[in-house]
Amino acid sequence: MLEIERRYRFEDFHAPVMRGCDFDAKPMVLLLGQYSVGKTSFIEYILKRQFPGERVGPEPTTDRFIAVMYDKEDQIIPGNALSVDIEKPFHGLNAFGNGFLTKFEGSLCNAEILERITFVDTPGILSGEKQRLGRSYDFAEVTQWFVQRSDMILLLFDAHKLDISDEFKSAIELLKGNEDKVRVILNKADGISTQQLMRVYGALMWSLGKVVKTPEVLRVYIGSFWDQPYQNDEFRKFFELEQRDLISDLLQLPRNSSVRKINELVKRARLVRTHMYIMAHLKSKMPVLIGKETAQKELIKGLLNEFKEIERIKKIPLGDFPDVAAMQQRLALNMDFSTFQPESERLTKTIEQVLQIDLPQLMKLVQPPKSEDPKSTNP
Amino acid sequence: MLEIERRYRFEDFHAPVMRGCDFDAKPMVLLLGQYSVGKTSFIEYILKRQFPGERVGPEPTTDRFIAVMYDKEDQIIPGNALSVDIEKPFHGLNAFGNGFLTKFEGSLCNAEILERITFVDTPGILSGEKQRLGRSYDFAEVTQWFVQRSDMILLLFDAHKLDISDEFKSAIELLKGNEDKVRVILNKADGISTQQLMRVYGALMWSLGKVVKTPEVLRVYIGSFWDQPYQNDEFRKFFELEQRDLISDLLQLPRNSSVRKINELVKRARLVRTHMYIMAHLKSKMPVLIGKETAQKELIKGLLNEFKEIERIKKIPLGDFPDVAAMQQRLALNMDFSTFQPESERLTKTIEQVLQIDLPQLMKLVQPPKSEDPKSTNP
Ligand SMILES: Nc1ncnc2c1ncn2[C@@H]1O[C@H](COP(=O)(O)OP(=O)(O)OP(=O)(O)O)[C@@H](O)[C@H]1O
Ligand SMILES: Nc1ncnc2c1ncn2[C@@H]1O[C@H](COP(=O)(O)OP(=O)(O)OP(=O)(O)O)[C@@H](O)[C@H]1O
Ligand SMILES: [Mg+2]
Numbered sequence: 001m002l003e004i005e006r007r008y009r010f011e012d013f014h015a016p017v018m019r020g021c022d023f024d025a026k027p028m029v030l031l032l033g034q035y036s037v038g039k040t041s042f043i044e045y046i047l048k049r050q051f052p053g054e055r056v057g058p059e060p061t062t063d064r065f066i067a068v069m070y071d072k073e074d075q076i077i078p079g080n081a082l083s084v085d086i087e088k089p090f091h092g093l094n095a096f097g098n099g100f101l102t103k104f105e106g107s108l109c110n111a112e113i114l115e116r117i118t119f120v121d122t123p124g125i126l127s128g129e130k131q132r133l134g135r136s137y138d139f140a141e142v143t144q145w146f147v148q149r150s151d152m153i154l155l156l157f158d159a160h161k162l163d164i165s166d167e168f169k170s171a172i173e174l175l176k177g178n179e180d181k182v183r184v185i186l187n188k189a190d191g192i193s194t195q196q197l198m199r200v201y202g203a204l205m206w207s208l209g210k211v212v213k214t215p216e217v218l219r220v221y222i223g224s225f226w227d228q229p230y231q232n233d234e235f236r237k238f239f240e241l242e243q244r245d246l247i248s249d250l251l252q253l254p255r256n257s258s259v260r261k262i263n264e265l266v267k268r269a270r271l272v273r274t275h276m277y278i279m280a281h282l283k284s285k286m287p288v289l290i291g292k293e294t295a296q297k298e299l300i301k302g303l304l305n306e307f308k309e310i311e312r313i314k315k316i317p318l319g320d321f322p323d324v325a326a327m328q329q330r331l332a333l334n335m336d337f338s339t340f341q342p343e344s345e346r347l348t349k350t351i352e353q354v355l356q357i358d359l360p361q362l363m364k365l366v367q368p369p370k371s372e373d374p375k376s377t378n379p
Numbered sequence: 380m381l382e383i384e385r386r387y388r389f390e391d392f393h394a395p396v397m398r399g400c401d402f403d404a405k406p407m408v409l410l411l412g413q414y415s416v417g418k419t420s421f422i423e424y425i426l427k428r429q430f431p432g433e434r435v436g437p438e439p440t441t442d443r444f445i446a447v448m449y450d451k452e453d454q455i456i457p458g459n460a461l462s463v464d465i466e467k468p469f470h471g472l473n474a475f476g477n478g479f480l481t482k483f484e485g486s487l488c489n490a491e492i493l494e495r496i497t498f499v500d501t502p503g504i505l506s507g508e509k510q511r512l513g514r515s516y517d518f519a520e521v522t523q524w525f526v527q528r529s530d531m532i533l534l535l536f537d538a539h540k541l542d543i544s545d546e547f548k549s550a551i552e553l554l555k556g557n558e559d560k561v562r563v564i565l566n567k568a569d570g571i572s573t574q575q576l577m578r579v580y581g582a583l584m585w586s587l588g589k590v591v592k593t594p595e596v597l598r599v600y601i602g603s604f605w606d607q608p609y610q611n612d613e614f615r616k617f618f619e620l621e622q623r624d625l626i627s628d629l630l631q632l633p634r635n636s637s638v639r640k641i642n643e644l645v646k647r648a649r650l651v652r653t654h655m656y657i658m659a660h661l662k663s664k665m666p667v668l669i670g671k672e673t674a675q676k677e678l679i680k681g682l683l684n685e686f687k688e689i690e691r692i693k694k695i696p697l698g699d700f701p702d703v704a705a706m707q708q709r710l711a712l713n714m715d716f717s718t719f720q721p722e723s724e725r726l727t728k729t730i731e732q733v734l735q736i737d738l739p740q741l742m743k744l745v746q747p748p749k750s751e752d753p754k755s756t757n758p
């Protein structure tokens with residue numbers, strides 16, 4: 001499939017090539033939230049220990065993105081080193097340059113759950129000017145990068161001070177299209193009375209319902225995710241159930257993660273197939289000698305009709321085609337359609353083989369997973 | 380003020396004349412919700428007794444609008460009789476004709492709280508065809524009538540089956556502009572586990588946040604509002620607090636209701652004043668003999684400019700003016716501007732007196748109310 005991607009210049013149009021480590025990496029859990037909601041303490045709670053480089057406190061403390069990963073020896077790896085490590089799935093972060101890489105580090109840490117999951121701690125989202133001016137990199141773009149590559153996104157809120165700033169709203173909008181990966185945590189819920197908690201929780205859902213456009217309700221876990229005893233005991237049983245559920249949700253990730261990756265692979269393979277046909281089709285429509293430029297312009301303008309023609313000839317569902325407008329934009333970027341590659345019977349067979357045989361087999365391998373008892377592995 | 384309304388044909392443009400009983404009536408609490416959520420049982424719970432004509436049951440039971448009002452003797456009054464009773468605030472319902480009046484009745488009932496509040500029970504909102512076809516009147520229009528005249532609207536949900544049908548969504552949309560009067564009740568909350576309750580409550584707020592466009596969160600009371608003991612005891616204390624709060628919310632109505640009515644009166648008086656100036660202004664701009672029609676058309680077309688002129692001369696805030704487009708529509712309805720009344724110094728003085736002296740005095744009368752201890756009057 002990689003051969004097809006190269007030959008038809010897939011990368012110029014859609015997504016960068018996927019590397020081996022993108023498949024092998026452990027599922028990644030991203031923590032997002034306003035400052036002081038307890039993101040760092042949450043990771044500590046899940047690991048049942050502190051991790052190298054962590055800082056916990058009431059003011060904005062965590063000032064960088066920290067990937068907390070398993071290793072026998074505790075160690076901090078600076079962002080620049082981490083992004084060139086081909087064993088780790090962070091090479092893509094090079095694109096954000098030094099401004100970001102000095103605010104990124106790896107925290108190697110010997111904790112059992114890290115053998116299965118990697119956590120990414122983030123700096124708290126601030127409000128107003130501070131969020132925009134105080135950072136040496138584009139927080140939104142970096143967050144977007146992590147959002148796309150994470151297997152679960154934990155959105156934390158503090159039950160004591162629930163103000164959803166505009167900046168936080170923008171951050172939530174970055175989650176668009178990845179809502180299925182989001183879990184909301186209403187943290188420090190033991191610090192207020194039951195009636196207050198219900199008001200805060202209701203207000204949270206009310207606002208989230210307005211910002212998140214999906215009809216499906218996000219799953220919220222309510223509790224106090226750190227190692228201290230509860231203040232308001234009335235809800236002990238409920239909090240404990242919620243915390244247990246969240247942990248088994250986390251522990252189910254490894255399996256879901258492979259399924260999700262295969263799912264994405266299928267999506268990509270279908271797109272690659274369609275892309276191949278589009279490129280070959282456009283080439284075939286080009287005149288041999290003169291009038292290339294006009295022909296290209298016409299083809300771009302009537303791209304939707306070309307898509308429909310391909311759909312008819314190749315029997316590919318229209319849903320597999322890329323966005324017309326985006327494709328038109330790319331094609332307009334001074335490309336010479338006559339240099340595109342024609343159709344190749346061999347490669348057509350290859351991609352069909354991938355879609356019909358390889359991927360379904362891969363799926364079967366992962367599908368009936370060894371059954372796990374979440375309780376026995378509870379941290 | 381009534382004289383001004385007549386002279387300047389206020390009713391043709393804005394709202395019907397207000398009658399004495401519109402001011403004297405007790406605050407009215409309207410119950411809305413899908414069928415079987417417990418609306419009728421709720422009234423029974425508040426009254427601490429059954430009321431004449433009530434029917435409670437798991438299928439759709441209440442098939443009419445029932446105004447539950449105080450009287451020493453229990454009695455049912457049919458809708459037709461009730462709508463002609465000038466002592467009661469239901470004369471406006473005549474407009475809906477017999478199709479509705481046969482589905483409307485008064486339930487006179489000797490219960491203490493009815494001396495202060497009138498409750499209106501309604502038929503449950505059904506889903507699909509049944510809601511549209513099964514009724515001999517326009518449910519939406521009638522509901523709208525009650526919504527506008529109620530002092531509080533209780534929107535009930537059943538924690539066991541929270542499906543917000545499209546019909547119910549439309550019903551919620553009828554509340555637009557009256558969100559401040561709405562209280563939500565999540566009823567039968569004791570019948571499910573705490574975790575389930577939290578999911579249902581979250582889903583409710585999520586959906587409501589999408590349908591109700593105000594940023595302010597609606598107040599929700601969670602509990603089980605009938606005379607049976609709780610099934611799930613874990614929440615006893617919380618439910619009891621919620622139920623107490625709701626009742627004190629209800630008992631605060633009488634005072635708020637007068638304030639609200641004065642508030643509406645002030646709004647109306649300001650609109651009457653502006654209306655008077657507009658009518659007189661339009662008359663003054665009419666030619667004496669010929670070209671009336673063209674002049675009228677020009678005036679309607681340039682109405683916004685005329686408003687601005689009045690604003691400048693009379694020093695009336697632009698916010699007091701009616702909607703330009705709506706006013707243009709009314710004025711186009713074959714009216715002869717030259718028949719409008721000119722300005723009258725006496726009436727100008729009257730309305731200023733109303734706005735500057737009478738209404739503020741009225742407000743003072745109601746403002747510092749005799750303080751009430753809600754607990755001592757708890758049913
Ligand atoms: N469950 C909890 N209940 C009460 N307090 C908590 C809880 N978790 C953390 N805290 C306290 O809240 C404060 C902030 O915690 P922490 O530093 O973990 O937040 P953070 O979200 O990582 O903040 P930042 O964005 O600034 O890094 C600390 O004082 C911590 O002790
Ligand atoms: N708090 C409660 N907990 C459990 N069940 C309840 C509660 N309140 C009422 N019920 C039961 O729910 C059913 C419906 O009650 P009710 O008739 O009061 O609902 P309704 O909203 O008035 O329905 P309709 O719209 O059909 O008139 C009845 O069987 C009643 O006993
Ligand atoms: Mg932190």
Ligand SMILES: [Mg+2]
Binds near residue numbers: 418419420434500501
């Ligand atoms: Mg009923």
